[in-house]
Amino acid sequence: MIRITIPAFIAASMLVACAHDPSKELVAARSTYEEAEDGPAGNLAKAEVYEAKKALTRAERAHDRKSGSSEEVDLSYVALRKSDYAIAKAHFLQYEKQTEMAKAAYLTTLASQKDRAESQLETTQGQLDDKSKALAAQVAARQALEKQLASAMASLSDMAKIKQEDQKTIITLNGAVLFRSDDTKLLPIAQEKLAQVADALKQYGDEYSITVVGHTDSRGSDEHNRQLSQGRADSVKSYLSIKGVTNPTLKSTGMGEGQPISDNKSAEGRANNRRVEIIVDRLQTEAK
Amino acid sequence: MIQPRHIIFATAIALVPACAGKALPQQQLMDTQASITSAEELEGDEDPDAKLHLQFARDQLTAAKRMMEDGEDEDANRMLDRASADADLALLLARTEKLRQESREAQSEVDDLQAGSKTSAKSSSTTGAIE
Numbered sequence: 001m002i003r004i005t006i007p008a009f010i011a012a013s014m015l016v017a018c019a020h021d022p023s024k025e026l027v028a029a030r031s032t033y034e035e036a037e038d039g040p041a042g043n044l045a046k047a048e049v050y051e052a053k054k055a056l057t058r059a060e061r062a063h064d065r066k067s068g069s070s071e072e073v074d075l076s077y078v079a080l081r082k083s084d085y086a087i088a089k090a091h092f093l094q095y096e097k098q099t100e101m102a103k104a105a106y107l108t109t110l111a112s113q114k115d116r117a118e119s120q121l122e123t124t125q126g127q128l129d130d131k132s133k134a135l136a137a138q139v140a141a142r143q144a145l146e147k148q149l150a151s152a153m154a155s156l157s158d159m160a161k162i163k164q165e166d167q168k169t170i171i172t173l174n175g176a177v178l179f180r181s182d183d184t185k186l187l188p189i190a191q192e193k194l195a196q197v198a199d200a201l202k203q204y205g206d207e208y209s210i211t212v213v214g215h216t217d218s219r220g221s222d223e224h225n226r227q228l229s230q231g232r233a234d235s236v237k238s239y240l241s242i243k244g245v246t247n248p249t250l251k252s253t254g255m256g257e258g259q260p261i262s263d264n265k266s267a268e269g270r271a272n273n274r275r276v277e278i279i280v281d282r283l284q285t286e287a288k
Numbered sequence: 289m290i291q292p293r294h295i296i297f298a299t300a301i302a303l304v305p306a307c308a309g310k311a312l313p314q315q316q317l318m319d320t321q322a323s324i325t326s327a328e329e330l331e332g333d334e335d336p337d338a339k340l341h342l343q344f345a346r347d348q349l350t351a352a353k354r355m356m357e358d359g360e361d362e363d364a365n366r367m368l369d370r371a372s373a374d375a376d377l378a379l380l381l382a383r384t385e386k387l388r389q390e391s392r393e394a395q396s397e398v399d400d401l402q403a404g405s406k407t408s409a410k411s412s413s414t415t416g417a418i419e
Contacts, residue, residue: 088377095388098395
């Protein structure tokens with residue numbers, strides 16, 4: 001008898017236990033609450049999780065009062081939705097944060113683009129400024145040079161003529177002012193004048209070549225005239241060197257009577273032919 | 289944000305006690321209906337979860353009113369609690385979906401801007417200094 005009644009008793013008590021089982025709504029409410037509490041909502045949506053907990057407690061009490069009642073079902077249903085709400089709230093806040101971060105990143109990117117553009121603009125502006133300053137300096141130097149040369153040559157008008165041919169500047173000095181007849185030694189007055197010419201020539205940089213060329217009239221032999229013109233050109237060149245014309249291309253040559261600029265038949269023509277020319281030329285032009 | 293439909297609804301609610309039971313909390317009823325309306329305005333139907341809870345809320349609200357008419361005050365109140373919980377959830381889900389879309393758009397704008405920024409940086413580096 002005993003062997004039969006014990007399993008029956010166990011079976012009967014299991015039936016009783018089944019009557020106290022929570023409703024499926026309460027089971028769902030409990031597990032969803034755990035999910036909310038343990039998930040991101042546990043940190044991000046504490047107030048909502050707390051509301052869910054209160055709702056779940058009310059459902060548990062209803063269950064304790066009368067298991068399986070419609071009150072337990074309804075309160076569990078509400079508790080389940082409150083936990084769902086807490087979880088959804090956490091999602092909402094996460095998206096909100098993502099949106100804020102994206103907007104901030106947008107502004108940061110925009111600001112850095114603006115900075116880079118401004119910096120590029122400044123660099124470009126700086127480069128332009130440097131170039132225009134350099135250009136202005138070149139123009140100013142050139143103007144100063146021309147002015148100085150003009151003023152130096154103005155004082156030499158009685159003994160020198162200045163002619164511009166393309167890039168060349170040709171200073172023609174009257175032979176009678178520089179030398180005595182048939183002599184290669186510079187007159188004292190000529191030295192004084194040539195010192196002013198030297199000051200002007202010193203302004204030309206190494207990009208210019210300076211050539212001193214001696215010329216005579218047709219009187220006397222060719223050979224004598226060539227030597228005379230070479231000697232006079234050498235004298236002028238030496239004197240310019242002494243006065244500080246250090247141009248590395250400074251050289252002298254004697255052309256004799258070969259390149260007259262006037263008729264040798266008249267005294268005036270011969271006087272014009274007796275001359276020394278100083279030719280200043282840009283080296284770039286020579287290279288061509 | 290108050291729209292004519294809200295006013296009409298509020299007027300309708302004010303008339304409810306005359307024909308329905310007096311025990312149904314009017315404020316909760318109004319709040320629930322307002323949440324339903326707001327979720328609908330946010331096009332909550334676009335999100336399947338929001339749509340489902342919106343439907344639950346509507347059905348349970350109707351049921352709560354019917355129960356009240358039948359004199360089942362306690363059941364009606366609990367049914368209204370259920371409707372209210374679903375309406376709140378539906379509204380939040382609808383708002384979350386909107387925000388998710390906004391977040392994605394904002395991120396896409398940042399990506400576009402950064403991609404453009406890299407392109408312009410590359411082109412300016414190849415241009416180099418002015419000649």
